[in-house]
Amino acid sequence: MQISRLLQMTYILLEKGTVTAPELAERFEVSVRTVYRDVEALSQAGIPVYTSQGKGGGISLTDRFVLNKSLLTDKEQDEILFALQSLSAARLPDLGEAFSKLSSLFRKNSTSWIEVDFSPWGSGQKQKELYTLLKQAILEHTVISFTYLSGAGEHISRKAAPMKLLFKDRAWYVEAYCFEKHASRTFKITRMSNVQLLDGDGIQLLELQQKARGTADTSRKEGKGNEMPGISLVLNVEPAAAYRIVDEFKEEDIVKLEDGSFLVNTDMPSGEWLIQYLFSYGDLLEVVEPESLRLEMKARTAKMAGKYLG
CATH class of the missing domain: 2.30.30 (SH3 type barrels.)
Structure with missing residues (x-):
């Protein structure tokens, strides 16, 4: 994390010339003391950074400084580029320019071997x-x-x-x-x-x-705030949904039964979202416990059936 912050700090100084420590502290959400420790780390790394006092003062780089890629190992360069690609999962379009500049600086042409995207299919x-x-x-x-x-x-x-x-x-x-x-x-x-x-x-x-x-x-x-109260569940899941339960539940919570189905013991937040989540399994999931949730699922299923059979 510090390497990424130091690199970003260097580019900010290159772009803006002089920046105050409080401004950098607010930008990176760290203390002013941490900023000055970063300045010392940059100096020890051979980057000509200095501080000046008085009006118009702050943290600066020498006028003729150019970022030298040799300050970072080849592995560190790859890690920084991958971190930028991962951040694109948050759909931050302005990262593209920074990614392109660093790719060119590091002379990395094959940097699109992986893509991280948390966005839903069809998002516009x-x-x-x-x-x-x-x-x-x-x-x-x-x-x-x-x-x-x-x-x-x-x-x-x-x-x-x-x-x-x-x-x-x-x-x-x-x-x-x-x-x-x-x-x-x-x-x-x-x-x-x-x-x-x-x-x-x-x-x-x-x-x-x-x-x-x-x-x-x-x-x-x-454990307060917006967290919903938890509820203990026992679920019976058919083999056809195995691909989901291995992704969505802890391994220690899953027991494979002799008939190939799975018994899942887990704790989840209660609420309307839980019922909709369980229904997303269709007929591949059965709520075994608690009885109150089982009865609620039964009532909802009967209501849905009534809309088609009535």
Whole structure:
């Protein structure tokens, strides 16, 4: 991580000339002390970086400095390029230029041997633009307004200050300070629409975001926040769905039975999403326990059958 940060810091200095330590600290979300340690690391690596005091002062490189690829081993070059390719999974289009520059600098022509893409099949240009907009809001500490589709199927208006993008359980989320709830909230990106950037006080927003981030971190450690209550499940899965359960459940939670089917013992968050997830297996899955969920699945199945048999 430090190698990547040092490389990015070098390019920022090359591009902007002089940058203050607080600016770099905010850019990389680290302390000012860490920035000065990075400056020392760059200096020890042979990069002519220096600091100046007073008005207009800051951290700079000598005017004639050119990044020397020999500072990085061949393996480190490959790792940096792969990291940039992996970040493209978040659909950050401005990474393409940085990737091309580094590929040329390192003289790496065969760099497209792998592609990492978390986006769903068929996702369009609008969703790609949404990621760029959210990234801008996070880095510039800007408020956004948007319409959100709640778990109850209702469209609600929200105003929030995004803090970070999260990828969890095959989906992208944005963690943000919600002005309606006056607290940190996590929103699923595919449920967001009509997203717009709003004007705001960047310094005040940064303070709110930092406060909310601390609250969110504490909530995650204590098992609170937006996490749904867990439920213990026993599932019977037919052999035809083996390809799914090996990807979606822990190996120690799966037992293969004599008839070739599988018994899965696991804990999952409860809620409407769980029922829809279980139904995604079709007739290849049976809920054995708990009885309450089994009865709910039975009732839902009967209701669905009624729509076609009635």
